[in-house]
Amino acid sequence: MSRRYAAVDLGASSGRVLVGTIGKTTLEVEEVHRFANEPVRLPSGLHWDMLGLYRNIRQGLAEAGPVVSAGIDSWAVDYGLIDEDGALLGLPFHYRDERTAALPEWSDPAGLWRTTGIADQPFNTLHQMRAEGKRRLEGAAHLLMIPDLLAYWLTGEIGAEHTNASTTQLYGVRGAWSPAVASEAGIDPSILPQVRRPGDRIGDTDLGMPLIAVASHDTASAVAALPAENDRFAYISCGTWSLVGLELERPVLSEAARVAGFTNEAGVDDTVRFLRNVMGLWLLQECQRFWGEYSLGHLLAEAVDVKPLAALIDSQDPAWLPRGDEQGGMPARIAARAVGRTPKTRGEIVRCILESLALGHRNAIAEASALAGREVEAVHLVGGGAQNTLLCQLTADATGLPVLAGPVEATALGNFLVQARADGVVKNLEHLRSLVRETQQIIRYNPHPSAAWDAAAACIEVRS
Structure with missing residues (x-):
């Protein structure tokens, strides 16, 4: 008999509530409510519209109908502070x-890396907390990551989910908060909540369904749903960001990995997502916002006929981080x-973006493989980027590896499947992935290697 589960999947530009119907050999997904996730510019800075998100989440869960349970995933690093x-x-x-741009550097970056395993990025929770005003810090009783804040509003229960907590740079590689790092940053360690693991029951909502802690960092959910058959793969969770890396049994804490900009984030079943952030489709999304009503298909058609590798950018340049306003x-x-x-037409700019991202994917995979000592035979590309046929083929060509694109809904599938495992329908991570392989569409892009990619990689510094 099939069972129904609800997933709240929040991305940086939109949010959705979906329903997954799961049986022994079936896995079906239905989107029941979609809504925009637009930031709000206030005198104090750029903020998330949390009240709008919460209202839409409640509406979507109500529209989902009877379900066994619900789970929430979102982007990482951002948080809310709750008073007593x-x-x-x-x-x-x-x-x-x-607001973190003017912060002084951490006194011991190498020591911080060895403690947390997290790449030192200005937007990390640690540095955002360092930039907090004294009044907010003194009034804070709990730090809640975005999914945990929403879970608190829905259930009244306070906690922190393991995979999202691991991205904060306040969490140790052994799977617990680091009071020493918090104290050095001027953060009272008592505000760091008790940690939940994927599959733990959070509590009951007033909407008639229990809330389950899933892998609440959206990339962790996406990687859990990879249709992988062995461990010799790299993954690209491709959306606003491209998260490019390997799934490992233990973190890679070498100085070389730190200098190369890699990070060790927690995954399902104590796996480690050893990865690097590549700027991702944010660049194309911001161009689309500027250009107005041009569909992805229209833009890709314009880019296909552009001369290959005529213009490139460093896809890791920090200049891309702010909005293009x-x-x-x-x-x-x-x-x-x-x-x-210099790219001038829309097609030339789109081609420049996608080829530069493909180079970023290539470099991240090659470096991750070398640093971890893990051979890579194929690349699993999941998320919205799996629908970008040109980017998938360019990534295959740049890496010289087959790209297996899909499922597009990997994050939601990972959310559903962790709930299903807590419900006893799915046995383990291997069973979870086999169900994805058997039920979801996967498109293979075979590489067409060319020396031009080697030359392109040599002429531009792609760094993280």
């Missing part, structure tokens, strides 16, 4: 807010920083 009475101390900041928007920013022939 349970009140939210201001809207959570957006990770693209620039200046005159000329993101297209002008790309044209100004391109190496080679």
Whole structure:
């Protein structure tokens, strides 16, 4: 008999509530409610509209109908602060807010790396907390990551889910908060909540369903749902960001991995997601926002006939992080920083973005493989980027490896399947992945290697 589960899947530009119907040999997904996730610019900075998100989540869960349980996943690093009475101390900041730019560097970056295994990024929770005002810090009783804040509003239960907590740079590689790091940052360690693991029951909502802790970092959910058959794979969870890496049994804490910009985040069943952040489709999304109503299909058609590798950008340049709100928007920013022939048309800019991302994917996979000592035979590309046929083929060509694209809904599937395992329908991670392989569409892109990619990689520094 099939069982129904609800997934709240929050991305950086939109949110959805989906229903998954799971049986022994079936796995079906239905989207029941979609809504925009637009940041709000206030005098204090760039914030998330948490009240709008909460209202839409409740609406979507109500529309889901009878389900066994629900789970919430979202992006990482952002958080809310709760006082002793349970009140939210201001809207959570957006990770693209620039308030961390002027912070002094951490006194011992190498020691911080050895403790947390997390790449030192200005938007990490640790540094956002260092930038907090004294009044908010003094009034805070609990730090809750975005899924945990929403879970608190739905159930009244306070806690922190393991995979999302691991991204904060306040969490040790052994799977627990680091009071020493918190104290050095001026953060009272008592505000760090008790940790939950994927599959733990959080509590009951007033909507007639229990809430289950899933792998609440969306990339952790996506990686859990990879249709992998062995461990010789790399993955790209491709959306606003491209998260590119390997699934390992233990973290890689070498100095070389730190310098190369890699990070060790927690996955399901104590796996480690050894990965690097590549800027991702954010660049294309910001160009689309500037250009207006041009569909992805229209833009890809314009890019297909453009001369290959004529213009490239460093896809890891920090200049891409802020929104493209200046005159000329993101297209002008790309044209100004391109190496080679300056891209001018929409097709040239799109081609420049996608080829540069493919190079970023290539470099991250090659370096991860070397640093971890893990051979890679194929690349699993999941998320919205799996629908970008040109990017999938370019990634195969750049890496010289077959790209297996799909499922598009990997994050939601991982959310559902962790709930199903807690419900006894799915046995383990291997069973979970086999069910994805048997039921979801996967498209294979075979590589067409060319020396031009080697030359392109040599002419531009792709760094993290």
